[in-house]
Amino acid sequence: MVIIPNQKYNAAALRNSGDYEGAIAAFTALKEYKDVQTQVLATYYAKGQACLEVKDYAGVAKAFSHAKNYEDAERMILATYYVKAQACLEA
Secondary structure (H helix, E strand, O other): OOOOHHHHHHHHHHHHOOOHHHHHHHHHHOOOOOOHHHHHHHHHHHHHHHHHHOOOHHHHHHHHHHHOOOOOHHHHHHHHHHHHHHHHHHO
């Protein structure tokens, strides 16, 4: 299978614009590309960070769970639960 470099660029552009689901679908379609799995994990991680910024704690946990062992995703899940618990205590 021949991969057109533009396809990977388009998937990255989707991720950079905040269209995480579109980027995940685009990267997944490039299954023959050598680092596609890393790119999918990086996209889930970016989605988790975006959810964290808007205090969407359920979205954070879900996205970082999909990111698996990418960077510090597992630690971020625990940190998110802590931040959510703190917010509940302060309410």
